Every structure is written in structure tokens, then in C-alpha cells.
Amino acid sequence: MRPALLLFGYALAVAWWAPPLLSRLTGPGVSPRLGLAAWLTAMASAVASAAAALALLIQAAVSGWSRLAEVVCRSVAGHACAQTVYTSAVFELALAAAAILAALVAVAVAWRYGRGVQRAQRRTHAHAEAARITGRGLPGVAAAVVLEAAEPAAYCVSGRPGTIVLTSGALALLEPPQLAAVLAHERAHLAGHHHLLIALTRGLGAVFPAVPLFARGPESVARLAEMCADDSAARRTGRGTLVAALLAMATGAAVPASALGVMACAVTVRLQRLADAPRRGRRARYGLALAAAMLLLAGLPGVLVLIPA
């Protein structure tokens, strides 16, 4: 009984206290990969602990009715709990009803979650297929299609195979290196299976909208996934090019490499150089803090179970 309560308490603590901590650690985006892993670890840890607590509770309920009744009764009423109370039929019935209700709620929640994620996946794959049939191919880029639309937009959508969708408006706006940056960014999303992470965490947010960890998690996961993809694209095409592509796509105005592109490049390169020296220490600090948080989140439930009753 005690490990179950400890685990459940732990799950609640993580669900309420992890978001502010993780938001502080991952907000500046110092190491987005570790940050992403930390958010996912927190969510997985909370779900696994709550599920384990429930499993322990049900197991206890099944294996020792009278003993469980005694323990629950004692924990609520202390020594006022006489044997006549906890062996009474009413008390045992109430306890059985509570256990069955908890199990039913858990099953219903799991079912809703699975159905929500599955529906999102199906829509996503349908969108990818429709885009592949409707769009025209982009010469030399196997995974990309172009849709006829004036509005500049670029996105990727998972499916078999994953597809990068660009509008003709975006193609008209971007210079070739900037287009390469956009493609590298979207490819990083597909290679990192970011869609799956976003779909899985969004599903949790839909099922538990009142729990801070699951309400705030999906947005953070999506944001950190963007940063991971940015880092990957910047490594391939350079920061300046990526910045120019972002500016162009965000404002809908072309950013010619000759004018601002060069400026943006110069500015960011200088900023990067200036920021580099302290940055290394900063990254190590954030990395250490995130790694410690992850170890704690992943290890604590195990320790709680092993604590002798």
C-alpha cells in the first residue's frame, strides 16, 4: 500500500512541480536536445508512476481484501478503526467499488488517449498522401512537393514516406541557399520523428488538460523540436542563411542575400563569436542540470518502490 501511495504522490509532484523547473532550464534553448529529452522523461515518468501505483493498488486489492481494508481503514481513522468497522460488509463494498472505479477510469483514459493519437496519425498520413498526389515534384528533392498557393508556407508531415510541402509562394520568396536551409530544417524534423513526439504528448494534453505537466508539455516539446531542427539546418547551411530564410518566411518579404542576407549573416556570426566563450560554460551548466533532472525523474520511482514498507 505504501509504495503505491508514494508512487502516486510522486506522479502528482512531478506533474505539478516539473513544468516550472523544466521551463526555466529549457526556456533559453541552450541545449534543445537534452531539454526535449528532459520534458519527455518527466511526462513518461509521471505516467509510468501513476500506472504502477494503480497496478500495485489493484494487485493489493485482489490479493488481500481484508488486509487492505484494515490498512485503508487504519490510515484514515487511525486506532479508532476497530476490527468491526473494517470487516463490515459496507466498508468492503465501498473499497471494492473504489478500486473498480479507479481501474475503469484508467482504462477509459487509456482508450481515449490511444484513439486520439491514432486519429491524429491517420489525419496526418492522409494529409501527406493528398499533398503527394496534389503537389508537383520539386526537381532534385525526392521528399518534397510544391502546392500552388500564393501564401508562403513550408511544413513537413509524416507518412509513408514523410513529405515536405512547400507552396509556390515560398519557392518564389526564397533564394536557393535559403530553400536549402528550409529543406534541411524540415528533413531534421522527419529524421528525428518529431511528429510522433508531438502527437504522443499532445494526446496526453488532450486527456489531462488540467494537469500542468501535460497541459504545458506539448508546447514545450514542439518548441524544442523546432530548435533541434534549427540547429541541424544551421550546421548544414550556416546560421545567417537560416536566419534570412526565417525572416523571409515570417514576414512574407524576400530577403536578398546581397543586402540583408549578408548583414544578417555578419550580425549573427559576430554575435556568435562574441557569445561563444561564455556559451560553452553555460551549455555545460544547463546540460548538467538537465541531466541531473532526468536522472532524478527516471530513477526516483524505482527508489520509491524499493523503500521497505
Added chain:
Amino acid sequence: MHGFGDLEAVIMDRVWDHDGPVTVREVFEELQAERVIAYTTVMTTMDNLHRKGWLARVKEGKAYRYTATASREEYSARLMREALDDGGDTQAVLSHFVAQMDGEESEVLRAVMRRLADRGPR
């Protein structure tokens, strides 16, 4: 040209390029001019496209005549609506390169760009 050799896409390209309805035989003969392909493959694929709602068909004599249920432009518009309708009921998971910005945000960025451009590269 489609990079994947995705036959459904290739066939829809052909159907959209035609003004009127087409038969499997006509599409097959066009495709045969540029690739090795079996008649039954074309037939099966067009049957699939009909099942999925991309093609409508009318029986004429022994063969079906196929037409697209919507133009390429209509499908593009539909996809864009779904892609840009953030948090709507579409629920598809798409990763946009940049999030859509409201007018004010976009104006601030444009102003920054203008200032940078005015200064010019040094």
C-alpha cells in the same frame, strides 16, 4: 516529374491534364510512352483512386470513363486550409517552418529588416 515514382500522383497528373473524361486505356498508352508499365497496374491504381474519392467514373460500353472529382487547385486550397488552420478540428500533426505571425509582429520584423537593409553591408 515526381521524385517517388508515386504512381497515384503520376496518374492524377495525367487525368488533370486532360480536359474531358479518360479511360484506363488512354492513360495506359500515355504512360507507356515514357515507362515500362502493365495495363493492369494502371487499372488497379485508377480503381484505388476511385475508391479513395479522387476519381469519379461512368460506365460507357465496356469501359469506365474517369474524371477528377476536384481540380488540382481545389485540392491545393483544401490542403492549405487544413495546414494553416492551427488547432482546428483537423488534428493533423504538421511542423511549420515558421509559426504564423499576427500583423503587428510581422510589422515589427519588417521594420527591423528595413533598418538593417538601410544601413547596408559594410
